[in-house]
Amino acid sequence: MNCEMARELIGADPDNSSPELLGHLRSCPECQVYREQMLAINARIRRALDLKLEPRSRATGPSSGGGPQGTRNPVAGHAGDAAPSAAPPSNVTPLRRKPAPGGGLLRSRWMALAASVAGALFVGVTLWLGRPSESLAHDVVVHVEGEPDSWSQTRPVATEDVAAVLRKSGVKLGAGMDPVVYASSCMFRGHYVPHFVVMTKSGPVTVMILVNERIAGTKQFHSDGFSGLLVPVKAGSVAVVSRTPMQLDQPARDVVQALQSGS
């Protein structure tokens, strides 16, 4: 084990006490100091995360499960049930409640409200679909910039790891892509999307399968030293990005074909 590997392991898990790591630490005072620093910061992180949040009091009505009345802790109020009750603990409030039944006037108001919401939704969706893809390209570049180490990977990622990333986003890929050397499921615009780096003959290329991002047509972009293509696909779009000027048409075609053959 070298210092780089040891520090990555320590930074990821300061409590790690694998024999390999301990063996390295015995012969490397610098890494030992680094570990002590990381143990110190980890202890403070643990303390920082341990917020003292008192649950806010919630209105508790009569026990819906038929438990004892006046129970201070409504969850424990089910203690008297002979069998597990089908009703939830009474202090567990569903987030979505059905509206109370009302008369004709109330119903017509609901209809009017629903129509207004549907109209606003239509306008919103139309505007959203029509928004410029420049912002999508910008977000892709910002995301890729945030994972600089992804470009330096050279070893192919195990097939099952790639499959796990794809599975999380419900995406299937057929054959035809260059070897994947980095695979991660990343939060992007509120969704987990597959983020790969594939090793093409011309160098590493980032591929992000943007399942929920629909675009009107293929767009080329250049930003902050990155070049890229956004390509519409059935499920959304695909971003293909490189750090050096290169033709991205072929990698993009490979991804689109792999998506088509996988679906």
Added chain:
Amino acid sequence: MLKSGPNTARRTGRAHSGQQMIESGGGDPAEALARQLESLRPDLLRFAFWLARDRSIAEDLVQETMLRAWRSRTELRDAAAARPWLFTIVRREHARLHERKRLPLVDLDDIVARQEPELAAGEDDPQILDLRRAILTLPDEYREPLVLQVLGGFSTGEIAEELGLSVSAVLTRLFRARNRLRDLYGQVPTGTAAEDAP
């Protein structure tokens, strides 16, 4: 069959209080589970807060989690698995929230300012407060595995499974998260680990 995080007890030192309750309580399993759910509520609320970065959303996530857990209680075969099981439900509910609606983009400074009362609760060490603010501004992809590991007691393998990532990707994210915090927070003098250790 739900799996129990093998490292949970080791890392948190207080992970299985609910399990002890079930074992010592005897009697009605529904009663035992209800007590366990309630005993874990503070942990779940903390976890939900760090995920959602919003107290109100965290409260709703925990409520929804309790409801789902109660409805699905027959799936829980092992009391020791309750804690990781509930953490998983919280995390999925949080993800579902993002799926249901596109949450508005907000300035990180605003997030910190809005949650200042929660961050300051029960803590008067300014350095810890700074660290809380720094954690709150970490990107989701770094904050989530860090919170799962430190607060949830999940191993890197369990986090990888939970997030659908490779173990090496999880290690990288955790490494970057801690290094970011170290950079944001500054170097911590060695020797403070023992005094801060729970």
